[in-house]
Amino acid sequence: MRIGELSERTGTPRRLLRYYEEQGLIAARRSPNGYREYDERFVDRVTQIRGLLDAGLPTRIIKQILPCLDKPRTIYFPDATPEMIATLRHERDRMTDRIRCLTRNRDAIGEYLDAVLDYDRTEAGTRGGTEDRSGTEDRSGTEDRSRGDADGSAPGARRP
Structure with a gap:
């Protein structure tokens, strides 16, 4: 080729x-x-x-x-010197350390993504013209009238 x-x-x-x-x-x-x-x-x-x-x-x-x-x-390595063996051991150990670090970082990113996706799924259930669970209004600008009193206020909230 x-x-x-x-x-x-x-x-x-x-x-x-x-x-x-x-x-x-x-x-x-x-x-x-x-x-x-x-x-x-x-x-x-x-x-x-x-x-x-x-x-x-x-x-x-x-x-x-x-x-x-x-x-x-x-495996055929007729001229393996003690220095070469030491170098290979050092490189193997360095790779092992790097693999551990990469695995730890991959797992941390995975946990973060899981948390974000779980949050997004939870939030998606409250969107669509409703307030999110933090009590802030979503992007649609409409209030959630499914919770609280008829005027959209939270249960037990004081009215003006």
């Missing part, structure tokens, strides 16, 4: 795909007319790269670990 199709299928701009190629993360064959041709497997590879970049890994580390992530999931 050509770069435009890979871009479309992965949602990755062509410019970024060229950058990944420069960094040695993906490789293209060149057709006789000079166009880049990518194997089907690069659709998954680009998705992996984007996920790792989103997780905060730099391309130099991604380049080193990509061979371990290829399918089949056979």
Whole structure:
């Protein structure tokens, strides 16, 4: 497939795909007319790269670990140095912390949305020419005569 199709299928701009190629993360064959041709497997590879970049890994580390992530999931890492293992552990722990933070933020936003939607549903039942529960008049400008006395005042309210 050509770069435009890979871009479309992965949602990755062509410019970024060229950058990944420069960094040695993906490789293209060149057709006789000079166009880049990518194997089907690069659709998954680009998705992996984007996920790792989103997780905060730099391309130099991604380049080193990509061979371990290829399918089949056979781990082959003949030159793993203690420094590389320490770096990978650090990055894994950092990702775990970030996942916790993102999960906490997602849950907080979800709780907020639930509260807002519950409030909106409650308020929707009182709208349509009626006062809301706070006692303020709604946008229609009409008073709620379904509660209180015939003149729209609250039960027991003093009249002028």
